[in-house]
Amino acid sequence: MSVPDACLTIAADVLGRRRSAREVAEAALKAAGAYQEQFHAFIRMTPDIARQQADEVDRRVKGGLKMPLAGVPFAVKDLFDVQGLPTTYGSKVFAERIATATAVSIQKLVDAGAVLIGKLNLHECAFGFTGENPHFGDCKNPWDPSRIAGGSSSGSAVAVALNICPFTLGSDTGGSIRQPAALCGVTGLKPTYGRVSRTGGLPLSWTMDHVGPIARSAPDAALVTRVIAGHDPADESSSRRPVPDYHAERTARIRGLRVGVMHQWFFESLDPEVAAAIANALQKFTDLGAVQVEVALPHLEEIVGAHRAIIFPEASAFHQPYLQNQSDRYGDDIRPLLQAGLFIPAVHYLDAQRARRVIRREWAKVFEQIDVLVTPTTPMAATRFGQQVADLPGGPKPLVRAYLDLTLPFNFTGHPAVSIPCGFTKSNLPIGMQLVGKPFAESMLFRFASQYQQETDWHRRVPPAANA
């Protein structure tokens, strides 16, 4: 029922004509259907598109064409456009919006031989971190369906965790790729701002939205990132820097490289099981020859406020026309968020964008001392649906602060960050570790993540439901 193969394996099989792309796609579609009622990972499956694309891949393979993702099934968060299909944004407000063009990242993946099997569930309008959705069903954690999958790219993580497809596409404005990746036990990359085109994705916050992959392993994420990265003239934030071969560069050793750790803020209030897992991971890096360096990134509390002063007005600016006459169609949890942004003064917004420049300059000096920064992705594993407060050793904390304080700083600054599995709680819930790099140093992240995954098997574990 499941598709456990990594991207490379599937592509090699399809290119070697040991399996057809059509066979792989049918298996993925079957798995997607089998899990849908329980986990609500998908908003829409796209069997007709999948079969047409798979048949085209098989034709191209017969013609001798080599494609890096030949026949690899994938699915996308339903805020990315696919021509002719609705892009619901996980909301009733957008349910009838039919896309007139396909998102740049999706087109690149299809051109590389990947096969689209569906569009994935998300926290409504990407404005939330739990994956609860009043319109399309709550996306449930594959390791314990009474718990959240994380969000907002909830279905993107769940589909990979359940081995429905080896990679998916998500977006991340405060942690929306890394959070669900951590809570569902998979690998998720938020690239550097400007590395991957945003064209064809509905925005939450133009200056902090990032597009990236969720995959089972770092090598798979590297392969996909290589395909989707690169300049897009239609996206003014898009970088013209050349795209490295992330997949090839991942194997370089990490001996002698510097691992930054900041105990203040990132380690202050952790569930003891998370703290132990991160400590073990840091020891693993030391065993591999890396050197640990204590660092101090300044202004983290200021960043939390500045992130709020940007995300709320930018989201409200986009949604303002819909708030005028159909605010009742938004879910009760996100409507006040979108309305509240209308009342943030423009001066706060501009000051936050000014703070961004100052803080980026100061952080550049800190990142000169290290090759990667290691933090927990979340201070605790997945919480139960309805839970509002995290009970952490430092005292109770609103969930929004507990979950997002460790990930949103890197949306504010634009640094690349990847979350990889680094352990499990006694209740068999995944724990995520976040690796943060210098701007455009995704290769370094994949290097650390891949070598960690060579030494551990956390990323190979699958939820009980996927074994059924």
Place this chain on the structure above:
Amino acid sequence: MAAPTAITSDTIDRLATEIVQVPIAPSQQPAIAGLLNALAGDMQAFRKFDLRNSEPATTYTSFEGQP
């Protein structure tokens, strides 16, 4: 900076009508007021931040940068 006064539904009602010009149902106003008070708390440190003479990170793209 003066200590902030708590935002109420009345604040939202007046601002929505007089400045923002987006209709907001009375039943929706308390949630917005509560959220804005929470946001004000989260923004306290940021509002005291020394911005020196920096310009916003996002500025209008020059003609040279446009197609």
